[in-house]
Amino acid sequence: MLTITLAQADGSWENPEQIRGAVAAFVKAHLPGNAAQAHVAVQGPAPGLRFPACRQMRMGFFGYSNPYGNQTVAVTCTTPSAWTIYIPVQLVMNQAVVVAARPLGAGTLLAADDLSIIRRNASNLAGSAVVDPQLAVGQVLRFGVAAGQPILASMLDAPEVVHAGQEITLIAEGDGVRISTIAKAMENGRPGQTILVRNSSSGKVIRGTVDQAGAVLVPF
Structure with a gap:
């Protein structure tokens, strides 16, 4: 929540342009760096709506604030009269x-x-x-x-680097020890996926994780 102190508005009612300007500045201050050039389009206040002149406004996002999409900003006046308005904002990037x-x-x-x-x-x-x-x-x-x-x-x-039936390198690692052997893949796999392989020496079926090179890693 950001509090903004404003100059005393002329007359009895808050200037809609001042509200829009404050909302636009608030949204721009919260844009991520790669969206800094986005155009901020403030939708409101609706024509005909009037709010008592305000000396201190609080700004905060209402609901989920998508930093790359449409947002809603809650504008709350705290003095001299209390009121709140919800302003839709569109970002064009x-x-x-x-x-x-x-x-x-x-x-x-x-x-x-x-x-x-x-x-x-x-x-x-x-x-x-x-x-x-x-x-x-x-x-x-x-x-x-x-x-x-x-x-x-x-x-x-990522593309599949292991295919079912293919011979692959099975690597067991743990406590500073690394052991390699030959196994046969029982499933297709992409880097980071867990698949079943059969150790060609022992015949044991093991579940391991495919690495970028197409080897399968298992801890022990």
Whole structure:
């Protein structure tokens, strides 16, 4: 909650422009660094609404404050009259975002020519938009997208580096000891996923975590 002391307003009623200006300044002060250039559009107060002149206002976000999207600011006057108004705010962030250059199906391993860059308002996207194509190249789409659709981080998976039936290196680590052996993968796996493998020497089935190189790690 931020308290703002204002100059005495002229007349009996608060100036709507002063309320809008105070709300815009409050929202801008709370924007993350990568949204500092966003345009803040204050929606209100509604025409015809009048509030007694205020010398001290308090500002605070009402409900969930999305730093990259629409917000609501609660404006409360504490003196000389007590009143509260809720002001909707829209953020417009025109920035470069990565989009699909053509319709792409689920499971597509993305290449550079699958992607384009356009400028658009990113504040109304449902997730974190990818802004650098190199962050998407080599990733796998979790589901299909239309041409021109923004690529979000939540749409992407790392490619599978282990496939069922493949011989892999099984590494057991613990207490400064590292032992490697050969095993057979029983499931497909991406880095960070846990899969089942069968130790080729003992025949024992073990659950381990796939690393970036395609080995499977198990603690002991």
